[in-house]
Amino acid sequence: MARPMTLTEKILAAHAGKADVSPGDIISISLDLVMANELSAAVAITEFRKIQGATKVWDASKIALVPSHFTPNKDIATATLSSLMRSFAKEQQIENYFEVGRGGIEHVVLPENGMIGPGMTIIGGDSHTTTYGGLGAFATGVGSTDIAAAFATGEMWVRVPPSIKIVYEGTLRPYTSAKDIILQTIGRIGVDGAIYAALEFTGPTVKELPISGRFTMANMSIEAGAKNGIFAVDASAEAYCAAVGKKDYTVYHADKNAEYQDVIAIDCSGIEPQVAIPWLPENTKNASDLNHLTVAQAVIGTCTNGRIEDMRQAAEVLKGRKIHPDVRAIVIPGSQKVYMQCIKEGLAEIFVEAGCVLSTPTCGPCVGGHMGVLSEGERCISTTNRNFRGRMGHVKSEVYLAGPYVAAASAIAGFITGPEQLGAAAPVRAEVTA
Amino acid sequence: MILRGTAHKYGKNVDTDVIIPGRYCNLIDPEQLGKHALEDLDANFVAKAKPGDLIVADTNFGCGSSREVAAVALKGAGVAGVVAKSFARIFYRNCINTGLPIFECPEGVDGINDGDTITVDADNGLITNEKTGAKFKATQFPKFMQDLIANGGLLRYVEKRLQEKAAAAPGQS
Numbered sequence: 005m006a007r008p009m010t011l012t013e014k015i016l017a018a019h020a021g022k023a024d025v026s027p028g029d030i031i032s033i034s035l036d037l038v039m040a041n042e043l044s045a046a047v048a049i050t051e052f053r054k055i056q057g058a059t060k061v062w063d064a065s066k067i068a069l070v071p072s073h074f075t076p077n078k079d080i081a082t083a084t085l086s087s088l089m090r091s092f093a094k095e096q097q098i099e100n101y102f103e104v105g106r107g108g109i110e111h112v113v114l115p116e117n118g119m120i121g122p123g124m125t126i127i128g129g130d131s132h133t134t135t136y137g138g139l140g141a142f143a144t145g146v147g148s149t150d151i152a153a154a155f156a157t158g159e160m161w162v163r164v165p166p167s168i169k170i171v172y173e174g175t176l177r178p179y180t181s182a183k184d185i186i187l188q189t190i191g192r193i194g195v196d197g198a199i200y201a202a203l204e205f206t207g208p209t210v211k212e213l214p215i216s217g218r219f220t221m222a223n224m225s226i227e228a229g230a231k232n233g234i235f236a237v238d239a240s241a242e243a244y245c246a247a248v249g250k251k252d253y254t255v256y257h258a259d260k261n262a263e264y265q266d267v268i269a270i271d272c273s274g275i276e277p278q279v280a281i282p283w284l285p286e287n288t289k290n291a292s293d294l295n296h297l298t299v300a301q302a303v304i305g306t307c308t309n310g311r312i313e314d315m316r317q318a319a320e321v322l323k324g325r326k327i328h329p330d331v332r333a334i335v336i337p338g339s340q341k342v343y344m345q346c347i348k349e350g351l352a353e354i355f356v357e358a359g360c361v362l363s364t365p366t367c368g369p370c371v372g373g374h375m376g377v378l379s380e381g382e383r384c385i386s387t388t389n390r391n392f393r394g395r396m397g398h399v400k401s402e403v404y405l406a407g408p409y410v411a412a413a414s415a416i417a418g419f420i421t422g423p424e425q426l427g428a429a430a431p432v433r434a435e436v437t438a
Numbered sequence: 439m440i441l442r443g444t445a446h447k448y449g450k451n452v453d454t455d456v457i458i459p460g461r462y463c464n465l466i467d468p469e470q471l472g473k474h475a476l477e478d479l480d481a482n483f484v485a486k487a488k489p490g491d492l493i494v495a496d497t498n499f500g501c502g503s504s505r506e507v508a509a510v511a512l513k514g515a516g517v518a519g520v521v522a523k524s525f526a527r528i529f530y531r532n533c534i535n536t537g538l539p540i541f542e543c544p545e546g547v548d549g550i551n552d553g554d555t556i557t558v559d560a561d562n563g564l565i566t567n568e569k570t571g572a573k574f575k576a577t578q579f580p581k582f583m584q585d586l587i588a589n590g591g592l593l594r595y596v597e598k599r600l601q602e603k604a605a606a607a608p609g610q611s
């Protein structure tokens with residue numbers, strides 16, 4: 005009889021053609037989807053050309069290419085990489101190439117186009133490929149040479165990770181979102197707390213989360229060093245698949261007596277809106293404890309919080325209010341579909357009325373690319389996922405990570421604050437501590 | 439293969455954004471990338487590092503992005519190898535795939551100071567601190583990865599797999 009397995013082990017075993025697998029095994033798995041953006045694809049294509057015997061990709065229908073990082077092209081170097089990817093897509097007849105204006109940020113685009121389903125194996129030339137675990141897929145980020153190899157063979161070698169189960173309990177407070185739960189989790193286990201491991205997110209609290217919130221949490225699994233983050237498939241996951249037209253998938257469940265490296269229980273009922281201070285996502289604090297810190301910029305969007313639910317949270321706070329005179333607020337819907345939905349629901353008007361920049365979908369400032377790069381000494385409150393040194397611009401600029409409620413409230417207040425504290429007296433100005 | 443050079447020592451969680459900042463990620467050329475290696479962590483690194491020098495770091499080296507150019511940038515700056523207590527997993531794969539030698543060796547990291555001259559026998563993972571004479575043994579790679587490295591890296595392995603597949607399915611391309 006096969007040994008009892010975790011959700012990740014089940015998917016890996018099935019894709020390796022094995023009855024069971026154990027942590028530490030090195031196996032070769034078949035891939036259901038391989039993704040790259042213009043930066044990782046450019047290097048991957050260059051490597052692919054070096055493989056003798058590979059002229060055609062293994063399966064053009066299982067590859068997705070998404071210009072997203074520095075697009076619309078910010079400079080000639082980027083334009084060159086984008087062109088390289090575009091012509092490769094043509095040459096190889098890759099239909100799932102999402103041109104600027106018809107796509108957005110990869111991790112928002114693929115799920116909403118019905119390309120992600122439970123039980124799939126997905127790799128991407130981007131570390132936040134872990135996002136797709138929100139729908140019960142095994143999804144992980146790799147470098148470009150691994151992508152090149154996958155283009156050629158549709159396979160990848162993997163070391164089976166041990167799994168860590170996190171059990172979330174308790175009802176969330178009104179302005180606490182999935183972002184706060186994952187920030188709290190990383191604060192608790194650390195940026196290497198799940199190194200080489202799979203995170204399995206379970207418990208009654210996450211069952212109540214919308215799929216967008218599960219994507220947010222799975223997205224940030226990598227910030228704890230995890231190979232992948234995964235949620236069990238339930239009725240809301242299946243409803244999401246039906247809504248985006250994803251059919252033909254296999255639902256796997258963790259076995260009752262599966263072995264976990266660790267089981268961690270987290271009570272969510274006490275979690276206040278969180279902020280991670282520089283230089284690591286594990287430096288989490290309550291937003292309400294940081295309200296002496298002024299901000300020069302707020303970024304709302306990206307692959308972590310750029311879905312319509314996130315836009316609604318931001319709009320709820322911004323409606324009828326004005327951005328603080330000393331703040332630039334940049335709202336970036338994660339995809340063209342989200343952008344359109346913002347227009348239809350009247351959110352676009354709320355953002356512009358409040359005094360925000362409403363940007364076309366792009367990674368832009370998240371990776372210090374364009375559309376909101378920071379100067380020396382500037383502090384930004386951001387719904388992105390990394391606050392590493394220099395991430396959003398100058399090495400002496402600072403990124404504070406938060407959810408949409410906190411980012412929007414801080415943009416109004418001019419200092420870091422949660423929406424519940426909006427209207428509090430202006431704080432004493434503080435200089436950047438870098 | 440014997441690596442010998444000066445150790446440049448750094449702390450925990452050296453992330454890919456400081457190894458090669460996002461603003462340079464539209465570069466591909468190793469030499470160009472190398473000019474900016476570790477710029478946001480140690481602005482003097484490129485000026486002081488000599489070809490063949492090694493980086494010695496604490497836990498979770500290379501955490502963050504999947505950018506393969508992080509490994510390439512270090513190579514471009516002349517770095518011969520990295521010794522760390524642990525590596526982030528994507529960076530670990532990228533090093534194997536791009537041929538940047540890495541060594542997991544917690545005791546070695548504690549026994550090496552910034553500026554010490556060290557030698558690493560890459561074949562058996564033996565690290566010697568020439569200043570103190572102390573010797574350390576790095577964790578062995580699993581057999582599969584040893585074979586992968588010995589046989590010329592991932593792309594050569596892929597070529598073999600393609601041949602096997604072609605042989606198994608004659609008549610199909």
Ligand code: SF4
Nearest residue numbers: 132306307367370371
């Ligand atoms: S939004 Fe930021 S974290 Fe997400 S894919 Fe783009 S650069 Fe990466």
